[in-house]
Amino acid sequence: MPVLIQLVDTLWTTILDVAPILLILVLFQVLVLRQKVPHLRRMILGFIYVVLGLDLFLVGLEMALFPLGEIMARQLTDPAMVGAGDGGAAAGLAGLDWRDYLWVYAFAAAVGFSTTIAEPALIAVSLKVNEVSGGSVRAWGLRVAVAVGVAFGVSLGALRIVTGWPLPLLIVIGYGIVIVQTVFAPRQIIPLAYDSGGVTTSTVTVPLVTALGLGLATNIPGRSPLIDGFGLIALASLFPMITVMGYAQLGALLARRAARRQAREDS
Template sequence: MVEQFKDFLHALAHALRNLLPIIIVVLAFQALLLREWPEGGLSMALGLLIVALGVALFLQGLELSIFPVGKRLANQFARRGSMPLLMLFGFAIGFSAVIAEPALIAVAEQAAMISEGRIDALTLRLIEASSVGLVMALGVFRVILGHPLHWYMIVGYVIVVMVTFFAPEEIVGLAYDSGGVTTNIVTVPLIAALGIGLAASIRGRNPLVDGFGLVALAVMVPMISVQLYGILVYADPGTLAGGAEVLRAEADAAPPAGWVTMILDLFGMLRDVLPIILVILFFQYAVLRHPLASPLRVGVGFALVIVGLYAFVVGLKLGLFPIGQSMAAQLIGFDTWLWVYLFAFCIGFATTMAEPALIAVGQQAEEAAAGKIQGNVIRILVALGVAIGITIGVHRIISGDSIHYYIIGGYVLVILLTALAPRYIVALAFDLGGVTTSEVTVPLVTALGIGLASQIEGRNVLIDGFGLIAFASIFPIVTVMSYAIVMERVAKPGGKTR
């Protein structure tokens, strides 16, 4: 019990540390530029603390339940050597992890609210979860057979660009944002562990070249499926909600209150987590026919996951969403857009440098690369890419340009760099594009985009408000691959990249 409490305090300190860059940037802008405390500042501060508490409980629950059980299952299936069984397990884990992803829940609810129900939150999450499940099965197939990742990515992003060309503008930003948030606090550790574990256990596979890449595929495929969903949803003509009025009405609504509401919300969270519980129990008892090692410990872990998710969502409504919208409204009041661009850049860089998933992946890459990659250099490159991406995304909202051109141009550049980059960096670069957006960064950046779109005249929140997460996922790929290409050229002047 004492050990678990220490772990919880460590997780709480970890969550507060992730919030610290956001707090520093917001306070710096408030003190040095705006020189006023935002309206509802105390409520926002309370919301941030609740977010940190929710993330800590959630992480503690994962460490007690989902992570150890999932890793044991993956190892047992790998030892059996059955490809169909491994692919089925990959699908089930991918589906169940994404359906419970807190950042995706937040984005889906925002999309449903702004579109006035035209986009259904649960349908959106089911589409995303199914896509990631298929990706996991495909990724397991790729690792086992040793197929080069870059061909999967080039073909995949050509399809992404083609679908984007035909997709309605109301869905493009949301589709790319949704692709970015599927790989987050729940999915990244499970996906990365499965890929690296498989590559390490198969003779002739390289953990750096073959083990990474599952996260990248998990980002790409939902972009395609959500845009296809949007093509169906917006096939019939209908009125498009402006979104700003809906957003203001939601902001004026009271936060969850009362025991009845709390119990109902907790049951809602149980519904969100139930798929991954059922998947684990099914494979544990029906397929492997082994009992859980510590059923009480696992049960407590699942309870903490549910309570943590509830606290996280409440904290979002009180803290991170209002901060993003408030900062957007305040910065727009100046005669120049310079401060909006600077705020976007600082938030992107600061939060990414503190991103725990990025630190973990950087360390894994440094170990697997045997001196070719430095973890700290990777973090700086990725943080710079996120900062540039969010700044460009903010410019798109301010200018009112169509997101189609930016997204298509960005991924054409990514496809070109993929063909030129050294093979050892490709899978890692794509994975890094998927782990840059944390459970804290996603809601704040989403709220910033929605806040800008709702404050600038002539912008539509659904069309213009989403998309910042997409830019935050594209440009780290660009910066990391560009760096690898340059380093390869410097190391071998006139030589060809491998």
């Protein structure tokens, strides 16, 4: 019964969230463009599917993935797991350094990579990019490049929580790398790389990464959930820009080498 109530409440919230988008599209179609809505029945059916899918998806996240992230963070920072001794809570954990939390970084990277690969927004963008580029930008290549960036960003964010490094410093360094890469990266990939950081912060990645950050900050001594628990999403949005431009730069470098090799063979 509680699950049914939660489904109904989330369904109503989802309808309220999606309805303004639908209303704006219909008003522009009818009042500005002065045309009938094409395939009206199919659009209504698609709207129903979207609402029901989001409802089930959001309830599933709340019931399963979000608690799972918190549980995993608590287990990975358990004194017995990180070698602080049996039940040696505060005193034992206080004597640890960043190298004792290697499994935390590995789990953070795995969560960042897997959630990004499954991110619906990224899947939609990668398929559209593959279509408009005529296949020159492969959908899977883009998804993996973005996922690697998110994995590195989330893992670095977990390291930041453990060590207490200031978040603004990491952000400044990261965007400094982005600026330098922008100068040298192929022009056609730069807008896509900048957008890739945004599509990662969607319905799958945000709940799990946020739960992981809060769980780590809660269980690591000397960390504040409010100050240290957040910030992983900022790093997860930053590093995909670096990896996507790096992916394009690597492809361009390999293409130039292949062209030079072919030119030598022809001569």
